[in-house]
Amino acid sequence: MTVAINTREGWSAFVSETLDQPIPITREELEALSPGDRALNREARKKFMIRGPVVNTAQFTAIEREILRRLMLNQYKSHGKLGVIVSGEPNIGKTTTVSHIARRFERRRRDIGRAGGSNSIPVIYVSVPPSCTPKLMLGEFAHFLGLPIRPHYNTGELMNTVASVIAACGTELVVVDEIHNINQKYKQMGEASDTLKQLSEKCPGTFVYAGVDVEASGLLDGTRGRQISSRFQIMHLQKFENSGRAKTAWADLLVAVETSLGLLDQETGAILRHASHLHTATGGVIGDLTGMLHMLAMDAIDDGTERLDLDAVFGTRPTPAHRDLPAAR
Template sequence: MNTKQGWAGFVDEILDAPVPMRREELEALSPGDRALNREARKQFMIRGSVVHTAQFKAIETEILRRLMLNRYKSHGKLGVIVSGEPNIGKTTTITQIARRFERRRRGIGAVGSNAIPVIYVSVPPSCTPKLMLGEFAHFLGLPERARYNTGELMNTIATLIGTCGTELIVVDEIHNLNQRYRQMAEASDTLKQLSEKCPGTFVYAGVDVEASGLLDGARGRQISSRFQIMNLQKFPRTGKAKQAWANLLVAVEGSLGLLEQEPGAILRHERELHDATGGIIGDLTSTLHMLAIDAIDSGAERLDLDAVFGTKPAPAAAASASA
């Protein structure tokens, strides 16, 4: 996704959910069609389904609010920082929000054929201003030059962003910019200068951004004053939050495409799944996806969480297995 062609492919991709069917209908298919069905279900499970949690919706709402406000600001533009621990879903969240935004802009005819509504880049380790601008140049497809003036490249990129009608600029791995190191502080300044030179709302995402050094010192305080920090949280399993965890489990269960998975059966193991994943959505989906792929390939077509956690099957399931 770090080139305009790669990003466009991500935005354009539409995976339709496979048509639901019963086991006997699957078995009635030819061997080739059965294999195609299984592969389509696995592909949709992993790439075509996204659970829009309350946290996802809150972050999307804040980004859209700031996009609207920035249309009327010539300087001091507002942004959003999405922070959280590893595998909490930061990159998935920001890329899906950006994808939805671009698809809406296309849907209402708000962009031309040469427009680039969204730019997505990642901050490289040990980043310098030159490396940071290089990521933008790479995404936009600017020709590489052995030598270039950083100021000239900055102006070229800013002009191109304006010409292409870019509205949303997503900068991932922002935790790689630690203000305590001069070259990284200067790379952070480069992003600030770019935001003032071109239209577009900046969205940063990174691991535990508050502790990364990005917000340290005078530069960090300025970022904090302009960016709303949105923390992606684990799903707790206490009080009212327990229902949100249950809703997430049911939503992910429904996206697995297993022919004989009883809706809601996953809730029998909601405690064990929480203990195993810590309430982290990335760990949960990875665990369930691997189990679901095994169930599809083996023909079981249901999650065998009793075998995973060493629990006793539900009475109905036990009776069915002994019949």
């Protein structure tokens, strides 16, 4: 059973998981396998498709670069630490982006021996709960760290406990997801925002916020909001366009996702014939695109067709090269 990444155990498992891409095989080789091995191959391909490496888009690369820059700068700052806000529409890939950037960061730390020892926690990942209060916010950190929350703790005691543990664990990167749940016009939420600010000053880590349309959420309103804006670089995840110069980026994304599906009879680049249809269907939102293609690919693996049947989806005519392909049994 998969453990949520907002716990230390779940995050560690997420970082540690290494999925080897199944060795490419032909349809004939698949048919030559025993029924059991054939089923294992199909499940391995589906698992790698869903949980394998993310597509490194230009937006992903730009956000990762900015986070790493601020991590470096904050090593030499005693106060006023700089952070990054990742903002965008729902399902645009914010959580996927920040979690995989943080995962790659921690894996690099492990590779160079800077994340060794049972007390080391290079990355913390938490989400802001709805109707957040200072105590609830600190409770999310305590939950990740596995700290018991005493009923008699007040906010100050909980703050000191959480901050001291984070400092002792050498945390370098703190990801706070669902940051749009904080609206400065509500007193308790404004105080929760102050709590994050205080925590950032007490801890050595760089904070990264991610949320839906953050500029319109109320997080950046008022004096508190202006303070956040002055310290955090806002990075936008945007829809992919399918016109002008942006058309190439959409095509590159389609081919990258197509390649990751591992379908035996999917010709590389065949997906481009439906580039406009896919853009209309998904609005250029990467989460909607991958969700749609993953569902179609899993069906193709299970029923043995081993290719995306986008003609059936969009009511278009298949090209001659795609007609009458034999189905795997």
